[in-house]
Amino acid sequence: MTSDDEPGSQQPDGPSGPARRSRRAGRTSQSYDFRARFGDPESTERREGLREPVRRERRVPGRDRLTVRELMEQMGVENQPTPPQSAPPQSPPSPSAPAQSPPPPRPGPPPGQRPPAPGPRAQRPPEQPPADVTQALPPVADTPPPVDLSEAATAERAQRESRGQVPSPPPLPARGPAEPTAEPAVPAGDSAAGQAPEGPAEAGEPEAAAAAPRRPRRPLEPTPDLTDAFKRARAKRRRQSRTARTPGKGRKAAVRSTGRVLVALACVLTLVGTGYMWNLKRGWNGSWNNVAAVDGNDPNIRDKNAQYGDETYLIVGTDSRSGKNAKLGGGDTTTIEGIRADTILLVNIPADRSRVVAVSWPRDLQVDRPECQDWDPETGDYGTDLPAATGVKINSVYAEGGPTCLVKTLTQMSGLNINHFIAMDFEGFEKVVNEIGGVNVCSTVPLYDYELGYILRKAGTKKLTGRRALNYVRARNISAEGNGDYGRIKRQQLFMSSLLRSTLSSDVLSNPNKLNKIVKTFITYSTVDRVDTDSLIQLADSMQGVEAGRVTFLTIPTSGTTEDGENNEIPRTDDIDAIFDAIIDDKPLPGEKKETSPEKSGESSTAEAPATSAAKAPASTGKTEATAQYPTNVSVRVLNGSGESGVATAVMNTLISSGFNVPGVADASNKRSDTVVRYGAGEKDSAATLAAMFPGARIQEDRTVKAGVEIILGSDFAGTSSISSPPDPGSTVSVGQLPKVDNSSDLPNDLSVTNAGDTTCT
Template sequence: MNSNPMYMEYVDDADPHPAPPRRGWRILGWVCIGLSAVMVVGSLTAYGLYRKAFGNIAHEDVNAQLGPNRPKKLNSAMNILLLGSDTRAGSNAKYGRSMKNEPPRSDTMILLHLSPGGGQAMGISFPRDLMVAMPSCKTKTGGSTPASSRAQINSAFTNGGAACVMKTIESISSIRIDHFMQVDFNGFKAITNAVGGVPVCLPKDVDDKQSKLKLSRGKHVIKGETALAYVRNRHGLGDGSDTDRIKRQQKFMGALANKAMSAGVLSNPAKLLQLMNATTKSLTTDKELTPQVMMKIAQGMQGMTSGKLRFVTVPSGPDPIDPNRVALTSAAQPFFASIRNDKTVPSEPKAGGPKIPPSQIRVRVYNGSGISGKAQRVAEDLESQGFQVSVGGNASATRVSRVMYGSGAVQQAQSLSALIPTKPQPAARTSGGSPGVVDLVVGNDWTTLKSAKGGIPKQAGEIKANDDICKGV
């Protein structure tokens, strides 16, 4: 672990026998960021009722710091940089009084990509130890920092705040960032209480004296002090690697987002107001991300379920120069290109094109290819393009892929068939069909699925907000 103060982590000076610097505070940033994402895609539609809560939000002008030379916007997607700050200012001081006068850092950086049309969203995390080329950034005092060919990405926030992080990520990805949202960890316990607790799953009993976490193996719904102890814990959970820790953070954030997006929170005015107050009191955004803009974004995302909220880590691996750091891999630029070029089916269908968008098509996939796991892989491809998908199991062996439909699903079947290279002629189900459902039987001739909207390919290790919390535990 780097002992440089620039990279110091969680310090709790209430502990009379402090352990080496811990990383628990980073997870607090993830949690607040998860709620910021939820607030954008869901609860902001209640702006008229909760406008007082929006008065808690602080704003920052970043345009002057960013300058004119920025990537061009290629589509109507929205990219919001979510930052977790470890500032010890104000009541945050109790999380490390010895760091009160140090410049804040951001070891939590997520690019929230909202696809055009509101069908899906993706949170892309950038590891704190990622080594990148750092551009020159303007400081808040009017000076500037020199450009560097090699620097740790989390130092960008210290160099020039949110604007410098935006500039850095834009420079390595060529993705235009529209807005930023920055949170500290002060409201963590209030947020977990507001949603009624967050479900977690432990692989074994934990009794950690440092974090004061004592939970038995299995599922739990935790909030308040217990949730705080859970996110601070570093003993007995995982293998201790940064990769494992990020996965655990993504799963926790997904569970939190899933809970916050549930009807039990969003349809309950009292719970929603409590949640928004807890979130907005620790939130800073750019000046252009006004409540009215947030509401417009949220209206465009109405109907998006937690299953369409995906979390991935930017393609990266061990840094060839320093094994204690990570670097972008060759897969990074194709991945960034898929984000830049993400497209959805237009709101108004093109003449002669598919009539029904993927988000309104329910597909059941059967495996008739004889290749184990083929239906699941095809289902994942369909799901990544926005279809509502389930796997129906095995079908009789067939050379030719087939599309069949239940009552009322003829147009849906035509839309799906148009994306299959062999363009099978859809046929009505005479038996075994379900109303409104399209059945796809994958045969030996299956090659690939055409893209309905550019789309973002499924990424290795990605996590969905509605995943089983005990998956992989």
């Protein structure tokens, strides 16, 4: 081992311990005078003749220690008061550190002289010490107890200390220039940075040592206990080694592992999709335009317990001409003021979600308005009281009393518990249709409106978007239809049926981006009450599997118009009550597709819709005789059950020319293959008189016919040329008789019905 203090070394070793006297220290003739040979100890000048101390002269820990005062006297430092310092914890010397030479011996008096007697030192005025003079030295700690340095003890101690680590304290505030800092002396054999190792204070050290300032460091996290994990890993490796030695098991294990990976991937994709929809839903919520409309405590709600779980929506299409709506045709705010209900649709979904029934209300229907409040459509606020009124148009109820008043009016007429409200104007309808991508419609004739122009220039199927789709559902003056608002209602029902079919069969529901655009557009241009994203999603989930054939559109029946110049449509209150009684009681409705029993799994899930195919002619009970009546005493309603357009109107004109009273025509609730004349109490002779004019026609008693008789033209009708002249009054006529109609409800025969699953071009 070579000392760094030999000739040619770059730096002398520093003091590493107390001086040890040699064996010749007591001799006077040839004593080992350190000062005479090496000069002043403070000098750093390199001198020749330095030697490496022998083993016996090296430092032995704990032997002949010097006090701090003696060490300071040897170094020529004055005894100045210094703040107490704590000694850093001692650590065993590193094996890689160079050997340390012992410090020079304490200088003594010249030979032959006695050391001077100790006396009080002269006090010097305080002065700034030089930069290379140590100001204070920490006290030397007591000898630490012996430490077990075996491999097992060291590993256990390192693991325990690692788990017990705590975050470092925050950095100490910077000291001012007037506060000298006392750094503990660090031996040269320590770390390259020249700093004492940091860590928790060992047991037995003074508290001051633990509180000594330390450089801030990033907190260390405790090392987790991985003992159990190591045991499981070793056991798994043993199992895998046994499996590898067994033929076939390794392949099965790989298959199981692959299956788990695929399942995990499916779960991740499901979570990603769910998260995407959740983000969409979160964006939709809070964006709705709300208005007060619904009143769940209305006393006019009929049998509220029977409607528990039902969802009833009032959907209103408004004819506002404000803003961009004026550019869509039909006038502006200078010609049409306010906002009226142009389309009114009451949609009921029963609690079992087995069907959907939508009832259309004519915009000119005459109603009695209850007491309401004035409504400001610009702000959506309600103001002063609005007194009740009778005989007003239903579209004016919305214009004057707003959504709340319209809900009250329809509740007292229908008895339904209306719990949702939606309103949308022309512009919103156009934009929603554009986002959907258009809707296919079909007509057997071209459609022309004298206010809006051509709706369809050619007969057949056409996809409509934007403005053309809007004109299709709002046109009221199409000469080819000849029935005003009822033709418009029929087109609206056909349009919504096609829209429903295309939505269910296309990629709208499975395309999140497209669905997001549609919903956002709908929210932007609609006004709602008790409608939010969660309720709509729950409703859509509960209606999974409902086919378009289970969606039925009905129209409120009327009995002509008033003669007071207002031309209001007169409602048939008894038939309206029968319609909503059937809806509340979940009774079958005309035109619905019937569900087949689950046992017929090999057949279609739905039966053929009565509205799309002719019903079979019932068996006749034989002939019956009656007395012919005067045509002027017979009131006849003509219903078209043949499916051919214009037949009822042609028959009406023929009967009027023969003297019959014809109050109106309509489509039959169900299509038929035969022609039948139905009658009520006391009208058998009138029915036989009319049936005698139509070849093959039979009569049938029906309690739903309240006045006069009704003729339902079937597909066997051969045209007006086959109609004969009326029989002579008072004569006896013989016609076929059908059994009495067995109706479980009082639904009339002339309900205008549209089934959403009907693809017939009409």
